[in-house]
Structure formats: C-alpha cells, structure tokens
Amino acid sequence: MTELALPLDWQLEGSQFLAERTQAFLADEPGVGKSGQAVRACDLVGALNILVLVPASVRVNWLNEFKKFSPFDRQETAVFDGKTSPGATGVTVCSYDLLANKKLRASLMARRWDVLILDESHMLKARTASRTKAIYGRKSDGVTGLMTSAKHVWRLSGTPAPNFVDELWTHLHSAGLYPKNYYDFVDEFCTGFKSDYGFRITGTKNAQRLRALLKPFMLRRKKADVLPKLPPIEFEHHTVEPTAVDARAYFGTLKEFDPYLHEDLQKQNAQLKDAVAVGDNTLEYLRSVATSVGTLRRYIGLSKVPGYLDVVKPELKARRFDKLLIGAWHTDVIEALRTGLREFGAVTLFGGTPADKRQHLLDKFKTNRACRVLICQVKVGIGFNATAAYRVDLLEPSWVPAENKQFIDRAHRIGQDCTVTVRYFGCNRSVDADITKALALKGRELAKVFD
Template sequence: MTRTNTPTPLQPSDEVEAEAMRRAIELAEGLYPHQVEGLAFLLGRRRAILADDMGLGKTRQSILAMQEAAPQGPWLVVCPASVKRNWSREIQTALGDTQTVTVVGAESVPTKSYVGWVVINYNILTKHLSDLKKLPWAGLIFDEAHYLKNHTSQRSKNCRTLVDATTGEPAIHCLTGTPMTNRPRDLFPLLQIVKHPMARSFMAFAKKYCDAYSNRFGLVTDGASNLDELSTQLHGVMLRRRKDDVLNLPPKLRRWLEIDVPLGTAANEMRHVIEMLINGVADQATAQHSAGTNDRANRDRIHLLALLTKVRQKVAMAKVKATTEYVQGAIEQGEKAIVFTGFDAPAKELQKAFGDEAVLLTGSTPADRRQELVDRFQNDPNVKVFVSNLVAGGTGITLTAATQVVFNDLDWVPAHHWQAEDRAYRIGQTRTVNVTYMVATDTVDAFVQQALAVKTKLVEAVVDGDHSGHLGETDILRDLESALRQLSPGLADASLIESDDSKNRNQDWAKRVLEAAGDHLRSQFGKNGDSSLDDDAKDSAGEHPTLTPEMLRSLAQAITGPQVRQFEFPSSRDPSTKYVVSVSGGDVDCTCPGFQYRGTCRHVIEVKKKLALK
C-alpha cells in the first residue's frame, strides 16, 4: 500500500481556523469530554451510527451536530413514542426556545416550506409517510435505531424509504445503545440507513459476518463470524463508548422524561381538586371552627384526598406503557433497573410486562420474602428489573446491581424519591446511576415535577446533598394550594376556556392553572438567590470537567470539514493495474471490482486497520 501523490488539499486560512476554534468552544460549552469527542465524530462525516450507552447524552450530541452540519433545516427525528416529548424539550434546551418543533401526533406533518424540527414516533410512520416524503430533509435522526433490526419489518422499510426519497446529501444519524442486540445481522439495517458500502449486499454481509449457511428452509443468518474484521470495518462509521469506559461522569445523573398520555387523563377529577384547593379546603380542617363546621371540613378534606389519589392512580396507569418501553431499552443494553410506583395496579402491570425477568415488591409482600427478592435481583443475571412500591421498597434495602432507577409516577413527598434513589446510589455502587422521572405532559405531573426539581436543588445547595429536613418532608399538596391562592381570579375561572368538549376544556384549564402555579413556585424559590433553579441542563450532580486543547482542536477540525486521503494498491492479478482507496472523514471507497459489488475489500480493510491504530 502506498499513499498516492495527490495534490495537497487546500489548508483552511488562519481566519477560517480561528472561526472554527471559536465555534468549537461555543459548541463544547457544558459538554463532557466524551460528548465533545462524539460531536467531532458526527461532524466528521455526513452519515454515522452513534452507539453510546444509555445515559451518555446521545440526544444532545446529535442535535448539536445536526444543526451545525445542516444549518438550514428541516430536520426529522424518528423515535419511540415514549421519548417524543423529551426530544422536543432537548432540542429547545440545546438550541434555544426560538427553535420550531412539531411533534407529529399532537400536530400534523408540516407543509413543504417548513424549516424547523419534526419529531415522530415509529408506530405512526406508515400513516404519515407520504407527507413526510414531500419535505426536503436536511438531516434525519433515527433514535433507538435497534428498533429497525428486522430489515423486513414495515418500520425498517419505512425508514429506508424516507432516506431514499430524500434528495441531496442529508446528514443521517442512527442512535442506539445496542447496535447488535443479538447478532451481526441486526446491524445490517443500520448500515442500510447510513448507506454504508457493506449494505449493498446482504448475502455477502451474511456469508462474511453472520456465519451464514443454507438448509432445506433457506439461508440461516443468526450466527456470527469474523467479528474482529467487522469491528475494523465499522471504524469511521460507528462510535461506541460504554459508561464504564467514560471518565469524569458524576456518580448520579437525574433527568425528567416528558411523555404523552391519552387526552383528558384524570382531567375531570383534577378540575375538582383545583377548585377545592382554590377554596381553601386543605386548610379548613386545621382552622378553628365550630364542631359542625369542623366535621364538614374534615369530610371535604377526605374527599379532596380521595380525588387526588384517583388523579394520581389514573396518571400512573397511563404511563405504564411508556415506562415499560424505556426500561426495555435499558435491559437490552445489559443494565439492571429499579422501577418505583406508588400504586399496586401499575406495579403489577409492570411486573407482568417483564415476566420472569422481574421481581415485584409491594406493601403486601411478606417480610420474610423481601430479602429473597433483593438477593435474586442482586445476584441472578436473569432477573433484570426490580418493580417496587415506592414506600415499601424505598428504604432499608440495597439494590446496587441496578444502574437505572425509574420512577413511573411522582410522589408528593420529595423525601420518598430521594430515599428511593439511594437504593442503587449507595456504598457498594461503583458505576454511575441514571435516575429517570417519567412526567406525563398536560397533567398534574407538570406541577409536581417543578416542586420536586426546585426542592431538590435548594436542599442540595443548602446542605450539600443531605436530603433530610423540612423541605423533603413537606407534602407538595401544601405547595400547590399556596401557589393556587396567588393566582388572579380570571386565570382560575374555568368558564373562560372555550371548548365544546368538557374533557378538553377541563384539561386545558387545569394545564393553564398548573403552569401558572408552577411558575409561582419557581419564582418563590428563586428569591432565595439560586439562579440555577431555571437551568434544567444542570439537573445532574457534579461539575463538567475542563476540556483539553486537543479536544477543542479536534472539534474545530471537524467543523472545517474532512480532508481526502488516498491510498494506492496494485491488483493481485495484474500489478500494473492500480486500485485507489479514498478516505474522506468516515467515508471510505475503493475502485476495485470487489468493493463495488460487496461494499468491502481487502484494500479497505487494510486502510481501516492502519487508521484505527492511529
């Protein structure tokens, strides 16, 4: 192999390099070193697979890289339904609230002139495919891309159709924590999406890397072969980092995952709760009244709590499907998860969803069986999910086998959550723990999230992470009533909401009132001088480490664009015939006939091995 004497590519001017470095510093602000490396990798090629472990920030890296690589838009994100709202929020957090984001399902597919972001879930792609094909996508992101592992499935065909229908050279990112969920053949559809040369022939890929053979039923491709060579082939198109290999991560990462639930979930009951709170029912039972008045106040209080419990139960059940989908992604990645809920019905549904891979702990679990369940989760590799009632399993047990803690529903006593988080985050835990709160949009969860977030930050600021004390034990119901009393009479008047549907009217009104109450709560805590209460991006514990000059230079080089390198090989049959391997960023191409047919050849493999060693 020899380097060809091709003309030296034009070097960027000093002004261009200075601007690229300025932009690199701007993009890297607030990112971890591994995220800066990932950003540079994505910007160094138009099509790529980012296969980082869950919790390493693939979403943020992809958004920043996509905006930089294709700044004009529009951009399409295809993802599971459970993370659509989170994508919308992450886009606006990373790029600013001025970004236009259309979430299909709640909204229609935009017209051809649209230049913003569109987020859609895999399950409704078929319904909207014809409309989506009309837009001139500058970039496409396929999140949880292992959903496409079956290349004959409709969802996989839909995504390939979208890519093929998009003209020009759109930037394409496939994001997944499990690029090969079972076998090398699971990787093939992702290679098709990013138009990798190896995806030209499944037969050639299967024979080379799937240990394929024929029997009387056809071609069997569920094996694995030549994995070292496959790893080399993936150099330049796929970047994978494991959490255990990434330095400087904080010991605990907390996030709020917004999800959609059916329209009008618990809307009628929540309207009654808000009206009772506005009328001061919660405080009437403790006020000085006559015996008759106190009896009525106590009855009203009991009715209020019963209604509120019904609201919370309905919202909790509505989130089970999304929680199941999210946890499934974690266990497919090889992690164990704890799932907390405040009610038995969703706990049983969650346990049923995972079958023999889950154990269930509720308040009715006999005391002599509890340690047995803990031991099974801690020691049995086949038990991957610990489903627990928040109160029953939130204290007194150690579950350090888990690296994922997921709250299906939000408790109204903050200390319950803090204690439960520490079932995994305690002495004996050697890995980063990811804590995820599932938040149902347009429900009472919106206010509870605000209250939990600000109280957590305030307590951490005051007592350096000690979650004991008055703030943690105070019921959020009191915060809600206090905030509602500060609202203007017009805002609290449900009759001002225009809608022919009572369910829609109740939900719209409750949403408006709860958002105002949340804003009031945040402003009250903000008066204590903690400006970080408004910065959701700083939810996670720990500070971002300092980035090295080498990291920033690498990112700046990716921003200025890849340089083409060429390598020359003589033909084994006719040494006078020369084949040229061209490398441009992550794109590698060879002029030999074998590469043109199979998408791979010995020349490319040799070049990739050499580049991988550098």
C-alpha cells in the same frame, strides 16, 4: 427558561463526528448522552429543518433536549397523531409508529430535511419491518425511503445490535457502506447452523473485518472511557424462595391448563432446565420457545414477588437506600409489586404509558421524597433518566441482555453521584437462575464487536 448545558470535550468530539458525515451512527453506551451530541451536531451543520424519529414515549423529551443543548430558538413540533402536520421549519419530532399513516408519511417525504435523526435506531434492525422500509426503502438500500429527503442521516443507539450483528446490515446497506445483500453479510460475519427453520445465527466471526467496516461510520464510547468520574457499578445475584401462586386468580382463563396447570409448568421447567444445561445455542433456543413458555415465565415472576418483598421492604424501612428502581416483565407482576410497596409511594411505568403522564411520574420519582420506588417494564427502559436511584433490582430480567443493560443504564449514567448496585433476583429450584447465566454469556459475545 431552561439553562443551557455546556458540552464536555468528549461530547464535542461526538458532535463533530456526526457533523462531518452525511451518514453516521453514534453508538455510545447508554447513559453517555447521545441526544445532546446530536443536537449540538445540528448546530454545527447549521440545520434549520430537522426531523427526529423516536419511540413514542420520548417525543416530549426530545423537544426538551433541543432547549437544553442548543442556543438557537427553533420552532418545535411534536407529532402525536396522523392529523398533525410537520412544522414549516425547525424541529419536528415524530414516532416510528406513526409512519404507518400514509398521509403523514407523504407529508414528511415532501419536505427537504437538513438532518434526519433516528433515535433508538436498533428499532430499524429488521429488514422486513414496515418502519424500516418506510425509512430505508423497500430493499434497505436508501433509494426510496424517507431518508432520501434528508441531507444528513444520523442513527443513535446504545444497543446497535441487541441480538446478533446481522442486525447491522440494514444500517450499513442503507448508508451505502455494504452493497451486498443480507445473506452475504450473514455468511461473512455470523456463525450458526442450519435448522428446519433456516439458518440460525449463534454468534460473530471476522470481528476485526467488521470493526474496520464500522470504523468510518460508527462512533462508540463506553462510560468508563468518557466518564471516568462516573461512580462504579456493582452486580449481585440473589435467590428467593418461590411462593405458591393463586392459579385461579391469575390463570383462570387458561382452561386448557385447569386443573393441571402446576403439573404442566413443572414439565416445562424441567425441559427448559435440560436444554439450558446442554449449553449449546441456549439463547437461540430460548428465543424460539419464549412465546410457548410465556405462562411459565409469568408464573415464576409471580412466585418471586412475596419472597422479594420480604427482602426489600425491611431495607426500605431501614433507609438502606433512598430510591429504588425495579425492573419486571409482566403487568400483573408489576401490579403486585406496586401493591406490596404502596407505603413507599411506588409508581409504575409501562410501555403504553402516555408521554405526558410518563414525564410526570419520572419528575415525581426524582423530586418527591415520599415517592421512593419506580417499577418499570424492562423493555420500557429507553429514553428516561432514573439517576435518583442508585439501587436497581431486576426481578424479571429480559431474555435479551442488551435490554437489561439499557434498563440498568437509566440509573448508571450522567448525573449519577453514587455507586450503583444491581441485583438480579432468581427463583430457587427453577430454571430462572440458569437462564441468567446464559444471558451473561450472550453479553460477552456482543462485546467482541462493540466493546
């Protein structure tokens, strides 16, 4: 039987905040423990029928959270496919992706839920996305979507607006707190410029007014505020020398680049470097070209692996740290790291890793002394605990600062006893290091509203 976790004062405060509201957003910084607060809030309102919508990878984890934080013995149902029906009572956990199944969606709509919990609710930031419409309604007005079947709707996310504050509109509009349309919201709270592709958002304005709008709806606490005893976090920047990549092995299918792959990538690198150097709207530009420079990003990632291994393998052998969490972006980069670190029991997590296998790997990393390295895709950084590690290396950081932060907070969170050291590894003589600086600037922009 799972030992019941006793809530701390600030967790009770968060639970009370949710329980007192039919529409709310718990936006505590990643690592603070939002799920436990939501479970406790369900107890406070006497919820019998609870629907939790989550990323597919954390369905099992949410059932464990109810066992851990609630003394009530509720029936538990995890929906893994469109054929599974929601539980007759108790807790039903379902992934956002399965809402595409019309039969399942209809069965969820037919129920009357005491509480609807939207975990990682930033996944509902796009007003045109099918899952957003399925939950918030076709116009994100909370009139026709799944949320109409729930008495309480609680949103949870440590990154409420991963890119720009316009991503808050769907939440505020569906909750009835901002009745105007999306374009009015952008005009009121976003800076930007007109381009050939429409208005491009670059930042935030009227932050104080936006804070006032969010105050009765959103509760956000930083780890430093509620966890004063949490060890500090330190950041370091390192560069490694690039190593030639076997283009035939990794890029042989890209015939359009053969035999001019390297020349083409050099041109892309130079163009990116020039654009980043200007400094205006850098991240907006990077987002617009992310797909077209995907080959360059992959090449740079692969070119960093040998130099990085030269750094980290001696450290692991010398036991400078016990466990290591590594973040990368591309599958072949992750596989190259796993191969290079096999002697240290390296295991890998990808976005498509099944939930049961994921939990097994996480348990192995936590408890098996021979398993010292966990290598993950940066975007798989939601819903797992890696406090066994106090060293975090980002070999391929995301171009979205919030995704990097969420990944790092898998280690720097409740349960961490040691100072967490985060190292960003850039590629010497490339645009890689410059992009990291631009990502840091973007993080400060979002902090105007949330921190």
